[in-house]
Amino acid sequence: MSLLELSNVTAGYGPTPVLFDISMQINKGELACLLGRNGVGKTTLLRSIIGLNSLTKGSIIFDADDISKMPTFKRAKYGIAYIPQGREIIPYLSVLDNLKLGMAASGKKSKKIPEEIFDFFPMLKEHLSRQGGLLSGGQQQQLAIARGLMSNPKLMLLDEPTEGIQPSIVQEIEDTLKRINKEKEITVLVIEQKIDFARQLAEKFFMMEKGVIVAQGETEELTDSLVNQYLAV
Numbered sequence: 308m309s310l311l312e313l314s315n316v317t318a319g320y321g322p323t324p325v326l327f328d329i330s331m332q333i334n335k336g337e338l339a340c341l342l343g344r345n346g347v348g349k350t351t352l353l354r355s356i357i358g359l360n361s362l363t364k365g366s367i368i369f370d371a372d373d374i375s376k377m378p379t380f381k382r383a384k385y386g387i388a389y390i391p392q393g394r395e396i397i398p399y400l401s402v403l404d405n406l407k408l409g410m411a412a413s414g415k416k417s418k419k420i421p422e423e424i425f426d427f428f429p430m431l432k433e434h435l436s437r438q439g440g441l442l443s444g445g446q447q448q449q450l451a452i453a454r455g456l457m458s459n460p461k462l463m464l465l466d467e468p469t470e471g472i473q474p475s476i477v478q479e480i481e482d483t484l485k486r487i488n489k490e491k492e493i494t495v496l497v498i499e500q501k502i503d504f505a506r507q508l509a510e511k512f513f514m515m516e517k518g519v520i521v522a523q524g525e526t527e528e529l530t531d532s533l534v535n536q537y538l539a540v
């Protein structure tokens with residue numbers, strides 16, 4: 308069953324279009340990756356789904372509701388979590404307060420961090436009172452994902468979660484995203500540049516080129532020739 312359905316989505320910055328007539332569908336429970344060279348519009352596509360870029364044409368249906376014109380905070384309440392590139396955790400707030408911000412996004416008022424957050428990210432429990440900005444890049448990325456999880460989303464959108472992160476943490480992030488997807492049944496769409504990571508992580512892929520989806524399918528169908536055609540620089 309479809310969780311997210313984009314039809315003819317066209318968007319950009321001011322008068323400059325970046326996305327052209329994008330139609331795509333992600334089913335409930337899927338773990339999909341969005342691939343493409345720098346500048347093809349991957350970030351703009353995620354921003355359009357969460358409402359940070361408005362559409363000039365087309366529609367976005369999420370869980371059977373048309374969210375195309377909904378403000379971002381409402382989309383978050385509806386169950387979409389966005390973990391942007393660069394993570395955007397608040398550096399001078401503690402890990403605990405950063406996590407609480409994620410809860411606020413969903414409109415929930417509970418003061419307690421659910422234990423499952425520490426089950427997915429044990430490291431965070433040891434650093435709860437530390438300023439977010441003092442964590443390593445990999446730890447900040449884990450905090451950003453945990454913060455997204457705090458809103459109890461149906462869909463998580465992640466923009467290059469492994470960028471600039473050491474290999475051991477990349478593996479941890481891969482394992483945790485798979486667990487979140489399987490155990491919490493959260494649908495995941497992740498932008499990724501590392502093709503090996505994408506192949507191991509995702510079961511489905513979308514390939515973008517110049518603002519258009521040019522190929523999609525099961526990850527097994529992500530052939531070397533597609534990779535060479537659309538990802539090689």
Ligand SMILES: Nc1ncnc2c1ncn2[C@@H]1O[C@H](COP(=O)(O)OP(=O)(O)OP(=O)(O)O)[C@@H](O)[C@H]1O
Nearest residue numbers: 320323325343344345346347348349350351352392
């Ligand atoms: N705030 C902005 N204002 C104007 N143009 C922008 C803005 N952000 C991105 N663009 C342009 O939109 C196009 C798509 O950028 P986008 O960041 O969506 O691509 P991307 O595939 O995510 O690339 P990257 O991997 O480098 O993040 C690029 O040409 C970029 O220069």
